[in-house]
Structures are given as structure tokens and as C-alpha cells.
Amino acid sequence: MPPSSTIPIGELSRRTGCNIETIRYYERIGILPAPVRRGRFRRYDSGGVRRLAFVRRARELGFPLDTVRTLLALAEGGGHSCDQARQMAETQLADVLAKRADLDRMAAVLGDLVHACGAGDAGGCPLLEALSD
Amino acid sequence: MPPSSTIPIGELSRRTGCNIETIRYYERIGILPAPVRRGRFRRYDSGGVRRLAFVRRARELGFPLDTVRTLLALAEGGGHSCDQARQMAETQLADVLAKRADLDRMAAVLGDLVHACGAGDAGGCPLLEALSD
């Protein structure tokens, strides 16, 4: 493939919706390999675009970067790694469900308090009193 | 009240379930006032215990520390601050609901992928393929 089919970092940013600073950050911490350069400018080919898109999708599912690293290795290693991948997805799912349960509890309490505050209590603020106990 | 009714930081930690390091951190950033000292040791009275308990409860509802600061001021200012408090609770509730919606989306996708991986596909790992697109 000709070198003209590569794109600069700004274009990669636009295509993936990923911040330029974040792309450079990913490179610095080894999530993305250092791309070839034309002079001092980074140039990305289709493989680079795909890798970053992969990372973004994984991040959207909440996978921590360390896990994304492993996931990338599995995807690029190509093979019978479904078990390991599923294992990580299960861990992540459990984490997400736990966080959601936390948020549910918070939302319930906050909803009650907002409601109680709206009722215009006589003594004091129900919210501040609930926090003061 | 006699000085013997005050407790050291370890006891405060035990009573509130708040890490000692976290208590000192709160003091450093001005969430908690610097307590009196007996020699070089911090001593907390019932007011100190109450303040920290307030902070913990607010944090359990997900309020950011900056908001907790304001909430504390409202609670200690004592007055007609219910409107402002409710306003903050509404903001926080909106934030919690938005985060929960994010987690819901993640959980749905992750659940599907875990399920698909469990089905033992022929070609490759459905999870890795979904991320690769």
C-alpha cells in the first residue's frame, strides 16, 4: 500500500471520535504502537484506525485500559481465545451490574429526598437532616 | 465538656467507617476543620464525629466533595437553605440517572456478548469480533 493512504493524527481523531491528546496518551502507555512517521508527524494506516476503533469500543463497554491491552492482544493473536475473552467480559459485566446497583440505591434515596424537600417541610430541610441524621 | 470526651483519629475512623488517611485528607483539603490537638495528636469531639458522618453519607449518595463542602455549610449555617440543597440533590440525581443509563447500555451489550461467546461459535470469538467490527 502506498504511503499516501496513511492519515495524520487529526484525521484519525475525526474518524474515531477520539481526542488527539488521548491518542498520544494511548501511544505513550503502550495501548497503541508507535506509528510510522513522515518527518516528525505520525501517520496511521488502516490497521492503526482499526486498532483505535477497537480500543474505543472496548472503553465504551467500560473495560479498563489494562484489560483492553489484553483484549487487543487476543484479537491480534488470533486464535482460540474466546474463553479468556468471555471471562473478561463476565468480570466486566459483574462490575457494571455492581455499579448499577449502587447507583440504583443512590437514585432511590435522592429521589425520596428531592421529593421530601419539594413538600415544603415545617421544621427544616429533610435533605440536610437526613445527612445529619 | 471535659477534654476526656474527645477521641483520637483511630477511634473516629472506627466509628465512622472512614479510613484514617481519608480523614486527614479531608482535613488537608478543608472539608473538615483542623481539630484540637493533645500534643501532636488530633482529638475529635461529638461535633467532629457528626461532621464526618455527614460527609460520609453525602459521599454515599455520590455528591462530589465540592458539593459536600457547600452542603456542610448549609447544614451548619442553619436556615432557609432547603431550596439550594434540593437543587443540588436534583443535579446529583440527574447525574446518577445518566450514569445508570450508561451502565444499562453496557450491561445489555456485555450480556449479549457473554451469551454469544458461551454458544461456542464456529468462526471466531463473537466478543472480539464485535470489538473489531
Add this chain to the structure above:
DNA sequence: CTACCATCTGTAGTAACTACAGATGCAAGC
């Protein structure tokens, strides 16, 4: 020739803790 644009490097800031390292002082046990 100057203005502008994208890019570069390197560092520091964000939120809310958490985790040391190394010092100090007191009380109990031998």
C-alpha cells in the same frame, strides 16, 4: 512576508483517595 494551521514534546492538572516511608512517643512485658 506574514498569518494561520496542524502538529510536535513535555509537563501538570483533575477526582478522591490510597499507600507508603520514616519519625515519635507511650505503655506493657521481661
Add this chain to the structure above:
DNA sequence: GCTTGCATCTGTAGTTACTACAGATGGTAG
């Protein structure tokens, strides 16, 4: 008297995942 252990102290650095500069550079457009 001496040692051991405990709780506390201060101060600094690490965590996660970015984000936000400052200040330099190089190429193109008017």
C-alpha cells in the same frame, strides 16, 4: 533498664483515564 509494639505523625508519591496547557516547528495561503 530495655525492648517491643502500637498508634499516631508528616510528607510525598501512586492510582485511573484522561485533559489542558505552554512553547516550538514546519508548511501552505494570501
